Amino acid sequence: MYWGAGFASSRSFVVDLGRNQSLAVGLCGSDEHHSFYGYIVAFPLQDYGGIMSGFASDSWWRKTLYLTGGALLAAAAYLLHELLSIRKEQQMDSKDAIIxxxxxxxxxxxxxxxxxxxxxxxxxxxxxxxxxxxxxxxxxxxxxxxxxxxxxxxxxxxxxxxxxxxxxxxxxxxxxxxxxxxxxxxxxxxxxxxxxxxxxxxxxxxxxxxxxxxxxxxxxxxxxxxxxxxxxxxxxxxxxxxxxxxxxxxxxxxxxxxxxxxxxxxxxxxxxxxxxxxxxxxxxxxxxxxxxxxxxxxxxxxxxxxxxxxxxxxxxxxxxxxxxxxxxxxxxxxxxxxxxxxxxxxxxxxAPVLDFGLFSRTDTLEESEASSPSNSTKHSPLTDHSMHSLFDSDIEVDGSDVEQKDKGQPA
The missing domain is CATH 1.20.1050.10 (Glutathione S-transferase Yfyf (Class Pi); Chain A, domain 2)
Incomplete structure (x- = not known):
């Protein structure tokens, strides 16, 4: 029995990426399996001869249209396969691990x-x-x-x-x-x-x-x-x-x-x-x-x-x-x-980039500025003309420490 496969969607687009399903597809001559996403419909061609007789009775432009449509469908299937089947299936154990x-x-x-x-x-x-x-x-x-x-x-x-x-x-x-x-x-x-x-x-x-x-x-x-x-x-x-x-x-x-x-x-x-x-x-x-x-x-x-x-x-x-x-x-x-x-x-x-690799994930801006006091007087895109960093509002200072510093400074 002859059969065919094609993409189908209940909506107005070729494939609905919002409701994809996964299907393991094995490539010929390979033990690897890849994920293929999208709706796939298989349908039997019971009346194969009838379809072919329809081709014979149609005019040349209709045959061309059928063949072109089939070629475009095949091309779309290939492109969607390349697009959405690019990740190799892996078995990941989620025991005590967030995936x-x-x-x-x-x-x-x-x-x-x-x-x-x-x-x-x-x-x-x-x-x-x-x-x-x-x-x-x-x-x-x-x-x-x-x-x-x-x-x-x-x-x-x-x-x-x-x-x-x-x-x-x-x-x-x-x-x-x-x-x-x-x-x-x-x-x-x-x-x-x-x-x-x-x-x-x-x-x-x-x-x-x-x-x-x-x-x-x-x-x-x-x-x-x-x-x-x-x-x-x-x-x-x-x-x-x-x-x-x-x-x-x-x-x-x-x-x-x-x-x-x-x-x-x-x-x-x-x-x-x-x-x-x-x-x-x-x-x-x-x-x-x-x-x-x-x-x-x-x-x-x-x-x-x-x-x-x-x-x-x-x-x-x-x-x-x-x-x-x-x-x-x-x-x-x-x-x-x-x-x-x-x-x-x-x-x-x-685009040009700047390397902030020295910042660890737990670093805060306050710690970074405190560890580099010599850099506090440099102009940068984040420093205004008053020499204050635009991040100064992030610094959490204990009010008691400020009072002690003020008292210790000469008038």
Missing amino acids: LHQFSRPKNGVPSLSPFCLKMETYLRMVDLPYQNYFDGSFSHRGTMPWIEYNHEQVSGMEFIIDFLEEKLGVTLNKNLTREEKALAHAITTMVEEHLYWTIAYCQWIDNIEETQCMLDMSGPLSDLLKWLFSHLTSGIVRREMYSQGIGRFSREEVYALMEKDMRALATLLGDKKYIMGPKLSSVDATVFSHLAQAMWTLPGTRPEQLIKGELINLAMYCERIRRKFWPEWFVDLDDFAFEDQSDSSCDSP
Whole structure:
């Protein structure tokens, strides 16, 4: 019996990356197995002769159309296989180990183009829990990313993952918050993840898709084509989901107006505090940082970057504060803190970076500045003309120590 295989989707796109399923596919002549994602439908060709007779009766242009369509389908199948089957299946034991499933790293140095993946990994660093990254591209059973495994138990959904870790491992960032502060933190998290997220995603995958496409890390002779395919598939999914959510029904100017209101609200809530809820970290900081980081480091020349590096500079300092403390291997160029038009930049021009490898994950800015007093008088992009560092507001000084110093100084 003859049979055929093809891609199918209940929606208006070739493949729905939001609801992928995994299927082990063995390559001919190889014992290795690879993950293949997408909907695959096998159907018997019972009336093979009838189909062929249809070909004979059709005009030449219809035959050409059939053959071209088949060739395009085969090409799409191959490209999607190369795109989504790039990770070798591995057996990972999650016994007493946190395995974090997330998207692959982009090539511009940012840990993730997904704010939710960046949030989860940043949270694990904030609570100082060891974990293993698994960039296999497989979604959870609920079709979400990221998700974790711990002792062979799978957990998905950001809030559920955090609750799970608090219950199983007894870690929390919110123990110092009052009931009112916890309620406020929950409201901020909801605003960021259910509202600001969509406007940033619009800027990333619709309005700024060429630059985002350049940041994707794919290798091989068809890497440019694969990046184009993946970015435009994602763009289509974002458009559809934004429309369903409601924000996608507004014009470009209205979407950016909503984004600006959210960012200004965050800047007002932060004020001159070290973190969103005060001098101590809380889980809301992982949320806010991971979304603002997209505006800081993945959207060159856009309105979000102009805002965060210009008028709302306290948000930029907040992001840099967290990046330095919990992402010492994440290199950035501090000269980029001032917004500049980068419309002439191309994918092939690498951005210069500064090496902050000397910062350990547990270092704070206060410790770094205290250990290098000789550097306090140097001008830098983060020092104003009064010789005060823009990070001075982070320094926690005991009031009694200040009084003793003042008393010891001659009049």
